[in-house]
Amino acid sequence: MSEAQTLLSVSGLTKDFGGIRAVDSFSFDVREGSITGIIGPNGAGKTTVFNLVTGLYKPTSGTIRFLGEEIGGRRPDTIVRHGIARTFQNIRLFNRRTCLENVLTPLLQRERCGFLGAMLGLPSVRRMERALHDKAHSLLAALGLDAYASFEASTLPYGLQRKLEIARALATEPSLLLLDEPAAGMNPEETHSLANLIAEVREKFNVTILLIEHHMDLVMNICSPIVVMNFGALLATGTPEAVRENPEVVKAYLGERKEKR
Amino acid sequence: MDYILSIVILAGINMIAVLGLSIFTGFTGLFSLGHAAFVAVGAYTSAILTYYYYVDYYLALAAGAAAAGIVSLIIGVPTLRAKLRSDYFAIAVLGFGEALRVLLENLEITNGARGLPGIDNFTTLPIVFVCLAGGIFVARNFLRSRWGAACIAIREDPIAAETAGVRLFRTRLLSLVVSAVYCGLSGGLLAHFLSFIQPQMFTLVQSTQLLAAVIAGGMGSISGPLIASFVFIALPEALRVAQMWRLVAYGLLLVLIMVYRPQGLMGYSEITSFFRRKSGAEWRRPS
Amino acid sequence: MFLQTLITGLSIGGIYALMAVGYSLVFSVLNFSNFAHGAVIMLGAYVGLALATKFSLGLGLVIAGSVAGAGIIAVLNERLAYSSLRRRKAPSLYLMISAMGCAVFLENMVYATIGSRFYAFPEFFGRQIINLWGSSVSLLDMGAFLFALAAILGLHLFISRTRTGIAIRAGVSDMTMCSLMGVDLDRLIAVVFLLAGAFAGVAGVFLGIKYLVYPTMGWVTNKAYIAAVIGGLGSLPGALAGGLILGVVETFVSTYVSSVLRDVFSFTLLIAFLVLRPNGLLGRDGEEKV
Numbered sequence: 001m002s003e004a005q006t007l008l009s010v011s012g013l014t015k016d017f018g019g020i021r022a023v024d025s026f027s028f029d030v031r032e033g034s035i036t037g038i039i040g041p042n043g044a045g046k047t048t049v050f051n052l053v054t055g056l057y058k059p060t061s062g063t064i065r066f067l068g069e070e071i072g073g074r075r076p077d078t079i080v081r082h083g084i085a086r087t088f089q090n091i092r093l094f095n096r097r098t099c100l101e102n103v104l105t106p107l108l109q110r111e112r113c114g115f116l117g118a119m120l121g122l123p124s125v126r127r128m129e130r131a132l133h134d135k136a137h138s139l140l141a142a143l144g145l146d147a148y149a150s151f152e153a154s155t156l157p158y159g160l161q162r163k164l165e166i167a168r169a170l171a172t173e174p175s176l177l178l179l180d181e182p183a184a185g186m187n188p189e190e191t192h193s194l195a196n197l198i199a200e201v202r203e204k205f206n207v208t209i210l211l212i213e214h215h216m217d218l219v220m221n222i223c224s225p226i227v228v229m230n231f232g233a234l235l236a237t238g239t240p241e242a243v244r245e246n247p248e249v250v251k252a253y254l255g256e257r258k259e260k261r
Numbered sequence: 262m263d264y265i266l267s268i269v270i271l272a273g274i275n276m277i278a279v280l281g282l283s284i285f286t287g288f289t290g291l292f293s294l295g296h297a298a299f300v301a302v303g304a305y306t307s308a309i310l311t312y313y314y315y316v317d318y319y320l321a322l323a324a325g326a327a328a329a330g331i332v333s334l335i336i337g338v339p340t341l342r343a344k345l346r347s348d349y350f351a352i353a354v355l356g357f358g359e360a361l362r363v364l365l366e367n368l369e370i371t372n373g374a375r376g377l378p379g380i381d382n383f384t385t386l387p388i389v390f391v392c393l394a395g396g397i398f399v400a401r402n403f404l405r406s407r408w409g410a411a412c413i414a415i416r417e418d419p420i421a422a423e424t425a426g427v428r429l430f431r432t433r434l435l436s437l438v439v440s441a442v443y444c445g446l447s448g449g450l451l452a453h454f455l456s457f458i459q460p461q462m463f464t465l466v467q468s469t470q471l472l473a474a475v476i477a478g479g480m481g482s483i484s485g486p487l488i489a490s491f492v493f494i495a496l497p498e499a500l501r502v503a504q505m506w507r508l509v510a511y512g513l514l515l516v517l518i519m520v521y522r523p524q525g526l527m528g529y530s531e532i533t534s535f536f537r538r539k540s541g542a543e544w545r546r547p548s
Numbered sequence: 549m550f551l552q553t554l555i556t557g558l559s560i561g562g563i564y565a566l567m568a569v570g571y572s573l574v575f576s577v578l579n580f581s582n583f584a585h586g587a588v589i590m591l592g593a594y595v596g597l598a599l600a601t602k603f604s605l606g607l608g609l610v611i612a613g614s615v616a617g618a619g620i621i622a623v624l625n626e627r628l629a630y631s632s633l634r635r636r637k638a639p640s641l642y643l644m645i646s647a648m649g650c651a652v653f654l655e656n657m658v659y660a661t662i663g664s665r666f667y668a669f670p671e672f673f674g675r676q677i678i679n680l681w682g683s684s685v686s687l688l689d690m691g692a693f694l695f696a697l698a699a700i701l702g703l704h705l706f707i708s709r710t711r712t713g714i715a716i717r718a719g720v721s722d723m724t725m726c727s728l729m730g731v732d733l734d735r736l737i738a739v740v741f742l743l744a745g746a747f748a749g750v751a752g753v754f755l756g757i758k759y760l761v762y763p764t765m766g767w768v769t770n771k772a773y774i775a776a777v778i779g780g781l782g783s784l785p786g787a788l789a790g791g792l793i794l795g796v797v798e799t800f801v802s803t804y805v806s807s808v809l810r811d812v813f814s815f816t817l818l819i820a821f822l823v824l825r826p827n828g829l830l831g832r833d834g835e836e837k838v
């Protein structure tokens with residue numbers, strides 16, 4: 001059995017916004033092939049960590065290494081090309097574009113294509129476009145969205161919009177997929193099928209998952225390890241059982257017993 | 262008959278510039294009230310080439326368009342960087358328009374504020390038609406390509422666009438250059454149609470007309486702004502409306518559209534979709 | 549010569565500062581560029597002109613009248629053209645387009661109704677010259693500069709000391725939170741525009757006295773935008789600094805290099821700042837919260 005390598009390694013990560021320290025000397029690792037969960041009370045800095053990893057914010061100090069390479073402070077699109085994709089807490093779709101076009105956009109960005117040829121509409125370019133259309137369709141189909149391919153993204157029901165965002169993220173062919181509260185606003189049934197979807201995605205697309213969640217049933221069910229944050233710093237990390245029993249965690253977070261967001 | 266012909270040619274020339282601005286504002290979502298400056302660059306460059314240096318007309322047109330594209334980089338490179346707000350570009354392009362006008366009024370070669378008369382009348386209806394048709398063809402290909410998809414993604418959500426692998430700065434710059442090239446071509450055609458150009462012909466007035474056509478026609482549409490542009494040229498001529506009242510109307514139109522119907526006439530769809538029913542699938546809902 | 553240029557520069561800088569402050573104030577609270585600001589300045593000048601010529605009022609009343617008039621116009625402008633967009637949380641692109649639409653509409657309405665004739669204010673300041681360390685400065689320039697300083701200082705005191713001012717500063721930080729704390733957002737925004745309009749009115753009158761009154765005078769506001777960017781978008785002390793610096797530097801270029809290239813120079817200065825220091829001298833570095 002080969003040793004799973006460390007995909008993402010965050011060390012001493014700190015982020016200040018003016019006088020506020022949102023992330024405080026935060027360190028953790030993500031093992032390849034795992035589904036790692038980050039939990040913590042609201043305002044603990046979880047989404048800020050995501051934003052730092054994906055290049056939306058520049059770290060104040062600390063390092064973020066992906067596959068050995070330092071990516072802290074790089075541009076978001078550069079980091080995407082390295083193989084990290086994400087979804088957002090408040091869904092950010094290309095609202096007025098169809099589902100197909102939402103997924104097609106990242107696929108197109110990955111294509112090497114001559115500008116002149118594209119402007120003239122050469123047959124080779126048309127062929128490439130058709131191939132990408134097919135690829136987009138199959139990606140939608142893999143997430144059960146192919147029926148909605150020509151629907152405008154904003155017309156989709158909430159749950160499907162979340163799935164579409166995941167599909168779009170997968171179109172960038174990532175090695176690491178960051179999901180920011182994917183189960184937000186879902187009922188227990190939807191959360192359950194989301195858990196299955198996440199496991200399926202990991203299998204089918206060979207991608208490591210890192211997710212932020214408040215739905216404890218989802219996190220405890222599929223994530224291992226679990227990283228707990230509070231006030232921007234690492235509180236605990238370990239298996240679901242270990243975290244559940246950790247008195248610090250219980251005190252800071254689980255003890256509040258807020259069942260659902 | 263000649264009069265109608267000249268209106269049609271003018272409308273066609275205008276439509277090319279509107280198409281360019283449509284790519285920048287309608288499809289990339291960036292605000293500009295200074296694209297008349299690029300029309301000016303194209304007009305003067307091509308006119309100077311044919312007038313003083315007897316350069317071949319088509320070459321001069323191409324040079325004018327290219328010059329406009331290159332000049333747009335002067336404004337674009339400092340202001341379209343990812344972290345900067347679109348306000349900076351808007352302010353810079355306004356300032357550029359002023360600076361350009363001052364330069365045009367004071368250089369020997371442009372004949373100053375008096376303008377450049379006696380330009381050869383090379384522009385004909387077939388030429389304008391070919392340029393417009395070609396422009397539409399290339400625009401459609403551009404919007405289907407990875408660069409076009411990137412532009413539209415930026416319009417919808419710049420942050421999500423970056424997450425989809427779009428390079429913000431490069432794409433905005435490309436959008437600007439492409440739109441400037443269209444305007445430059447339009448300027449070259451204009452100069453060789455009117456046979457006379459003056460700095461005062463390329464001011465905020467013209468930029469406003471361009472923007473009004475894009476907004477009224479609808480952002481995210483190619484056909485909408487083209488229709489609006491034609492109406493804006495043809496209708497006032499038919500009604501003999503004075504220049505200043507047209508501008509009053511444009512200004513009012515911009516505000517009313519933004520407040521009551523931001524998608525304009527054809528927002529985010531094309532006139533061809535009215536004639537085609539998609540089998541089984543829902544209509545695209547305009548937003 | 550140097551001192552003279554400096555003084556002339558400061559006086560036009562004062563007017564630029566007055567123009568920039570109104571623009572920066574709206575920008576800092578509402579986070580958008582009110583490109584209709586120039587039109588309000590122009591209308592303020594016309595109101596002042598009407599009061600001065602039709603009613604033969606003195607300078608003080610003329611300024612007061614244009615302050616009130618421009619203030620009201622600004623509030624109406626906001627109500628009619630921006631408020632529904634703001635409530636819909638429309639993208640700033642829409643607001644900018646609406647603002648430009650207002651500017652074009654107002655300017656050409658004046659052009660079409662009142663006409664394109666250039667009008668002059670009555671001689672409020674006479675031809676008096678003051679002698680300052682060997683250089684001469686007209687009473688008008690001195691008055692404009694001092695008034696600009698006083699007005700901006702007054703605004704600063706208002707914002708830091710009064711309740712409304714504190715509400716405005718809260719709005720700058722977080723609009724939503726502000727309304728959740730019980731502040732009437734509509735009224736607050738109306739106050740902001742009233743203030744911005746008031747400054748525009750004064751600026752218009754001084755501009756009109758110094759030069760002339762005509763429909764397209766609002767486009768001088770371009771300089772105000774450039775001044776605001778140099779000083780730092782959204783910063784009020786920045787607007788003052790930016791205005792003065794732009795005025796002084798422009799005048800030096802005008803005197804020692806070439807007066808014609810003045811506008812080319814301001815554009816180049818703008819680009820230089822955008823390349824080297826986009827947040828201006830005193831601007832805040834805003835990282836958008838995702």
